[in-house]
Amino acid sequence: MAGSEPLTKMQRHPSFRARKAVPGKELSPQELSPQIEARIQQLWPRFPEGRAGQALCLPVLYLAQEQFGYVDAAVVDLVAARLGLTAAHVTGVATFYFMINKARPGRYHLQVCTNIGCQLMGAYDVFERCKKRLGVENKGTSADGNVTLTEVECLAACGYGPVAQIAEREKPEIPLYFENLDAKRIDAILDALAEGRVPTELGN
Amino acid sequence: MGLFDVKIISEHFGVPEAKGLEYYERKGGYRNARKACGMAPESIAAEVQASNLRGRGGAGFPTAMKWSFVPKDADTVYLVVNADESEPGTFKDRHILFWNPHMLVEGMIIASVALKVRNAYIYIRGEMAREYQVLQAAIDEAYAKGYLGERIFGSGTSLDITVYRGLGAYICGEETALLSSLEGGRGWPRLKPPFPAVKGLWGKPTIVNNVETIANLPWILEHGGKAFADLGTGRSGGLRLVSVCGHVNKPGVYELPLTVTGRQLIDEVCGGIKGGRKVKGVIPGGVSMPVLAPDELDVPFEFDALQKDERIREVEVRPGQKFDLGGNRTLRTMAGSGGVVVMDDTTDITQAAWRIVHFFAEESCGQCTPCREGTGWLAQVAHRIAFDHGRAGDVDLLASIADGIAGNTICALGDAAAWPTLAFLTKYRDEFEAKVRNAHRPKGAA
Ligand SMILES: Cc1cc2nc3c(=O)[nH]c(=O)nc-3n(C[C@H](O)[C@H](O)[C@H](O)COP(=O)(O)O)c2cc1C
Ligand code: SF4
Numbered sequence: 202m203a204g205s206e207p208l209t210k211m212q213r214h215p216s217f218r219a220r221k222a223v224p225g226k227e228l229s230p231q232e233l234s235p236q237i238e239a240r241i242q243q244l245w246p247r248f249p250e251g252r253a254g255q256a257l258c259l260p261v262l263y264l265a266q267e268q269f270g271y272v273d274a275a276v277v278d279l280v281a282a283r284l285g286l287t288a289a290h291v292t293g294v295a296t297f298y299f300m301i302n303k304a305r306p307g308r309y310h311l312q313v314c315t316n317i318g319c320q321l322m323g324a325y326d327v328f329e330r331c332k333k334r335l336g337v338e339n340k341g342t343s344a345d346g347n348v349t350l351t352e353v354e355c356l357a358a359c360g361y362g363p364v365a366q367i368a369e370r371e372k373p374e375i376p377l378y379f380e381n382l383d384a385k386r387i388d389a390i391l392d393a394l395a396e397g398r399v400p401t402e403l404g405n
Numbered sequence: 406m407g408l409f410d411v412k413i414i415s416e417h418f419g420v421p422e423a424k425g426l427e428y429y430e431r432k433g434g435y436r437n438a439r440k441a442c443g444m445a446p447e448s449i450a451a452e453v454q455a456s457n458l459r460g461r462g463g464a465g466f467p468t469a470m471k472w473s474f475v476p477k478d479a480d481t482v483y484l485v486v487n488a489d490e491s492e493p494g495t496f497k498d499r500h501i502l503f504w505n506p507h508m509l510v511e512g513m514i515i516a517s518v519a520l521k522v523r524n525a526y527i528y529i530r531g532e533m534a535r536e537y538q539v540l541q542a543a544i545d546e547a548y549a550k551g552y553l554g555e556r557i558f559g560s561g562t563s564l565d566i567t568v569y570r571g572l573g574a575y576i577c578g579e580e581t582a583l584l585s586s587l588e589g590g591r592g593w594p595r596l597k598p599p600f601p602a603v604k605g606l607w608g609k610p611t612i613v614n615n616v617e618t619i620a621n622l623p624w625i626l627e628h629g630g631k632a633f634a635d636l637g638t639g640r641s642g643g644l645r646l647v648s649v650c651g652h653v654n655k656p657g658v659y660e661l662p663l664t665v666t667g668r669q670l671i672d673e674v675c676g677g678i679k680g681g682r683k684v685k686g687v688i689p690g691g692v693s694m695p696v697l698a699p700d701e702l703d704v705p706f707e708f709d710a711l712q713k714d715e716r717i718r719e720v721e722v723r724p725g726q727k728f729d730l731g732g733n734r735t736l737r738t739m740a741g742s743g744g745v746v747v748m749d750d751t752t753d754i755t756q757a758a759w760r761i762v763h764f765f766a767e768e769s770c771g772q773c774t775p776c777r778e779g780t781g782w783l784a785q786v787a788h789r790i791a792f793d794h795g796r797a798g799d800v801d802l803l804a805s806i807a808d809g810i811a812g813n814t815i816c817a818l819g820d821a822a823a824w825p826t827l828a829f830l831t832k833y834r835d836e837f838e839a840k841v842r843n844a845h846r847p848k849g850a851a
């Protein structure tokens with residue numbers, strides 16, 4: 202077992218970098234997708250009069266992230282405008298939650314649990330191996346932009362640890378757990394990601 | 406192993422078609438939801454009262470009593486199922502959501518009739534994408550059959566269930582933080598009282614119950630509250646899902662009588678410690694709960710026993726000084742979330758303790774100073790000790806930081822960081838002190 206030096210509170214704070222939208226660049230989303238609009242229509246009546254706009258803040262942020270890959274100031278503005286919220290509120294929500302990417306992640310986001318159940322089964326060996334092979338520290342993205350590596354907290358699969366999940370940017374989620382990881386299995390996963398595919402055959 | 410044969414929730418875990426409505430109904434499913442729709446709310450509450458059902462989310466609070474706090478004249482009452490399962494070591498709700506989603510839906514219908522709920526929500530952890538899909542599919546099936554929506558089962562009752570996904574924040578498992586999040590804000594806990602049962606979601610009375618708690622309700626209506634109480638022991642009814650991880654041969658989720666002891670759980674249920682090694686410590690209910698030493702494992706893993714049995718040492722602030730839980734109570738341990746973490750004799754307890762406080766430092770929402778600053782310091786000092794940079798006085802420092810957090814915060818996350826820290830120091834103090842003594846010495850030096 203090994204661990205990295207804990208970060209200070211300031212370092213840990215997911216400080217939100219507001220970025221100006223640049224016309225013509227992919228960073229500048231024009232509108233929320235029709236799928237998001239449909240979902241808003243579907244969920245809106247499930248909340249009391251006058252509360253739906255705010256209640257939909259989390260679901261819409263999540264779907265917007267699926268559409269754009271991450272949530273920057275321009276995406277915040279879109280969400281805020283659609284739901285009738287202030288940009289300040291939406292920013293506050295976006296920065297609070299771990300699953301919202303504040304900046305563009307790699308194509309694959311590899312999330313390795315190192316919490317107690319996984320730690321006991323060698324998660325730090327697995328995590329260190331990922332760091333070394335990708336040439337990154339925690340929360341870093343490999344030089345080729347392919348993989349972002351993050352150390353995450355318990356994924357509720359503790360009996361089958363070490364465990365990882367993989368999210369693919371701009372793709373609807375890949376709901377797989379990669380369990381019982383060891384050097385061999387994590388190598389196979391990293392090889393597949395390098396080839397540009399999620400090794401679904403290794404997940405369950 | 407006749408003792409372990411009765412199952413309420415887990416009987417069909419692992420059967421792929423068990424997720425579907427057709428299979429569930431063939432096994433008698435939705436019969437009790439249908440029955441509930443024709444019952445008076447009070448008679449359902451009376452069965453739950455007789456069942457001695459206690460909350461499976463962490464605190465073990467009697468479910469019927471929680472329900473009774475809802476004001477009788479309330480115009481709107483909400484039911485919110487807590488499916489945020491993120492207490493490290495705990496992975497049982499995920500199994501219910503994935504293998505038996507209809508039992509949760511049926512339980513929610515029963516609870517909604519009892520509480521006169523028109524709109525119910527399930528707050529599911531964001532990372533559980535697979536479980537979300539299975540659960541949503543089950544709910545869609547129930548709508549298609551007329552078991553949810555307007556006038557369900559052709560009765561006068563209407564009920565909508567909406568699944569709400571979290572976005573990655575442990576604190577949103579705490580019930581008031583969950584409500585803040587479900588309202589579309591930051592997951593910030595609120596001061597209690599007022600309790601959610603009086604003033605919850607959008608200011609209305611709201612019952613927050615754990616997935617497993619609610620999934621027990623169909624069985625209770627089928628067999629009667631008394632039968633459920635008889636399955637249990639003392640003031641705790643029914644069976645319990647326990648998730649076991651760490652150094653055992655057969656980790657996993659087991660549905661067990663509450664009389665099973667820690668030792669039975671490891672040896673008889675989980676096939677013993679890996680490699681025939683010895684046990685060094687066991688966390689009985691998720692990492693928020695104080696660890697048990699090997700000589701404390703003959704106590705049943707039941708709510709009251711874990712709190713009161715004198716075979717479990719009281720947690721201390723420093724040797725000889727008991728930790729004060731308030732109201733002249735001392736702390737032994739608690740059944741918590743049923744997440745059991747087993748550590749064998751090769752485990753470096755100081756590193757395990759560091760990883761736990763590091764988790765709480767990461768997940769503190771930052772509202773209260775003792776928690777925000779305290780958990781950060783705990784993590785730093787614990788890291789120093791665990792990774793051989795400990796300084797003289799660090800062990801006492803760790804204890805005093807923990808003692809300074811406990812009882813001084815808005816929500817129980819502060820206690821959840823402090824209690825296990827103090828328990829590790831109470832039971833494995835020598836190891837922490839040895840680490841500090843040997844800090845900075847070159848390898849191999851005497
Ligand atoms: C920091 C913290 C995290 C919690 N996480 C969860 C959780 O993930 N799931 C859960 O059911 N209860 C969790 N709880 C307990 C809830 O606040 C609440 O007591 C519970 O959902 C009530 O349901 P029950 O009465 O059926 O147990 C947590 C409590 C705290 C203080
Ligand atoms: S105790 Fe910690 S997590 Fe709970 S409200 Fe205070 S700062 Fe937030």
Ligand code: FES
Pocket residue numbers: 314315316317318319320354355356357358359360362364493494495
């Ligand atoms: S500790 Fe890794 S999944 Fe729970």
